[in-house]
Each structure stands twice: as structure tokens, then as C-alpha cells.
Amino acid sequence: MIRPSKRDFAQLFSRARMILQHPEGCSHETRLRLIDDLARAEGLFHAHDVPWDIDVHIARVDHRAGTNINAALSQRSLMAQLAAYCCDSWSELNDKRDYATRDDEEIVRIYFSEHPSERLSTMCITLAGSDSDAGPPPRVRLYLTISTGHVRPSTGDLLDIWSSLIPEQRPLGVAETGYGWFVLCDPLDDADIKLIPAELVAAITYARDRGCRYLLLDRDADEVGGLEAFDW
Incomplete structure (x- = not known):
């Protein structure tokens, strides 16, 4: 072996x-x-804890309150988790069919094909066991997408300036996307926080509190509750 x-x-x-x-x-x-x-x-x-490769099935559900991440060791178990979520929110659909008579996969398919705003994406990653040539497992990080309207236009100008600087000169990690900015949400030093507008610090904290390593400020994204919004 x-x-x-x-x-x-x-x-x-x-x-x-x-x-x-x-x-x-x-x-x-x-x-x-x-x-x-x-x-x-x-x-x-x-x-080794588990000396063989393990497939992990992952689902991401984007909804108006944020993002849910589900994980399971089989596709069947993942569908059961998603079906439970769909059944709890079935009343949001304009669908009078009885979901109780359908299997998990059909419940999930109907719910996300008919829901006006919620979106589902799934993937399967393999965690390599011992004696595997697959190399280290992929580094997966989460990011939160919110509207650029949660920062002031003047803060947007600062983000443009910072993204053009070399990393050592920036008070935080940031990259310009053409439609907004990708911001690193790692904890900031006290000296750096003083350079960053308060509403941007609030948005970074909002993303980090939800388990995200990055924040994507996008002009086409929705505004979220709990953060101040500004006119552009």
C-alpha cells in the first residue's frame, strides 16, 4: 500500500x-x-488522523442577509442540509406545491431555481491523506461582497491612491478591481487605524466578524443592514 x-x-x-x-x-x-x-x-x-484522501462537499448560499456555508462528507448529506434550509424558507416562494413529498435534491433544485434573489453554488475539494502526491491542500479564504455605497466617495479616492502604492506604503491591503476594491480584513495596528476612515474600519470589522478574510466593495453589490450608507 x-x-x-x-x-x-x-x-x-x-x-x-x-x-x-x-x-x-x-x-x-x-x-x-x-x-x-x-x-x-x-x-x-x-x-495520521486520517491516512486517506477525504472529499469535502461544500455549498455557498448567498441571500439578502449575507452568506451561508455548508459542508459535508457526502453529496447526500450536503443536500439534506440544504433541503432543511429550503424548507424553512419555502414560504418565500410563489409555489404552493408540498415540499414534504419531494426528495432533498428536488427541494433544493426547485427552491433555488424559483427564488428571486438567493443563489446556490457548490464544489467538492479533496483533502489529501498521507503518502499522497497531491501536495498541500488548497488555501480557501472567504470574502464578503457589499456595495461601495458603504464608504464615502472621499474614502474611495483614498483606496485608489493606496492601491497604487507598494504594499509597504499602504495602511492596509487593497487592490482596485475596476468596479470597486478588494480589501484585506486582517487586524490593523493602532497607527494604521488612525489613517483609515471610520466607515471603512466598520465595514472591515463587519466582514471579519462573519468569518471573512477579505472584503469586496463592488458598485453593483447590494447594501447591507448594520452599516452606514453614503450617496455617490
Whole structure:
């Protein structure tokens, strides 16, 4: 088992069970190979929490109050989570059909195809186990998208200036997108906070409190409750 998968371990345990059940039917060499494979598997379990690749199924639901992230170890479990969310909000649809008679996937499909504003996106990522050549797992970071109307036009001018500077000269990480700015939400030093307008600090804090590493200020995005809004 050079690159063990979950199936490899299952087959190993099946071999061990068969030999224990019918020891008279296996040779000495077969038993030695089994002992060697079991010892190797034991070492992997001691060295790693999970010594095989794991698929993680992820869903993102964008709605008027923000973003929900769901994760599960199977597509079926993920659909069950999403279906529960859809059933709780079914009254927002102009659909009189009884969702209780439908399976999870159909509930999810109907809800997000008919809802006027909510959007669903899904993906599956593989977390590499031991002895895998896949390299380190991808670094996934979340960002929050809100309207540029949550900062003053003068703050927008500052963001344009800061995005043109080298990173060492900026009070915060920022990049201009053509339709707004992408802002890093890491905690700021006291000296840097004094240079940043209060409404931008509030927006950064709003994003960070919701588990986001980045804030996207976009002219086409919606305004959100809890933040001040400004005319442009």
C-alpha cells in the first residue's frame, strides 16, 4: 500500500477477516504478507488522523442577509442540509406545491431555481491523506461582497491612491478591481487605524466578524443592514 485509499484499508481488513475465519486455507507466505500490511497500516494510523484522501462537499448560499456555508462528507448529506434550509424558507416562494413529498435534491433544485434573489453554488475539494502526491491542500479564504455605497466617495479616492502604492506604503491591503476594491480584513495596528476612515474600519470589522478574510466593495453589490450608507 504505497498510496493507500479508503478502499485499500477496507480490502486489507477484509483479507484479515477471511484469513482469521479460514486459517487452514492460507499459506505461511500469505500470513506473513498480511502481517506486514497490517503493520504498515498500523503505522499510518499512528502517524495520521486520517491516512486517506477525504472529499469535502461544500455549498455557498448567498441571500439578502449575507452568506451561508455548508459542508459535508457526502453529496447526500450536503443536500439534506440544504433541503432543511429550503424548507424553512419555502414560504418565500410563489409555489404552493408540498415540499414534504419531494426528495432533498428536488427541494433544493426547485427552491433555488424559483427564488428571486438567493443563489446556490457548490464544489467538492479533496483533502489529501498521507503518502499522497497531491501536495498541500488548497488555501480557501472567504470574502464578503457589499456595495461601495458603504464608504464615502472621499474614502474611495483614498483606496485608489493606496492601491497604487507598494504594499509597504499602504495602511492596509487593497487592490482596485475596476468596479470597486478588494480589501484585506486582517487586524490593523493602532497607527494604521488612525489613517483609515471610520466607515471603512466598520465595514472591515463587519466582514471579519462573519468569518471573512477579505472584503469586496463592488458598485453593483447590494447594501447591507448594520452599516452606514453614503450617496455617490
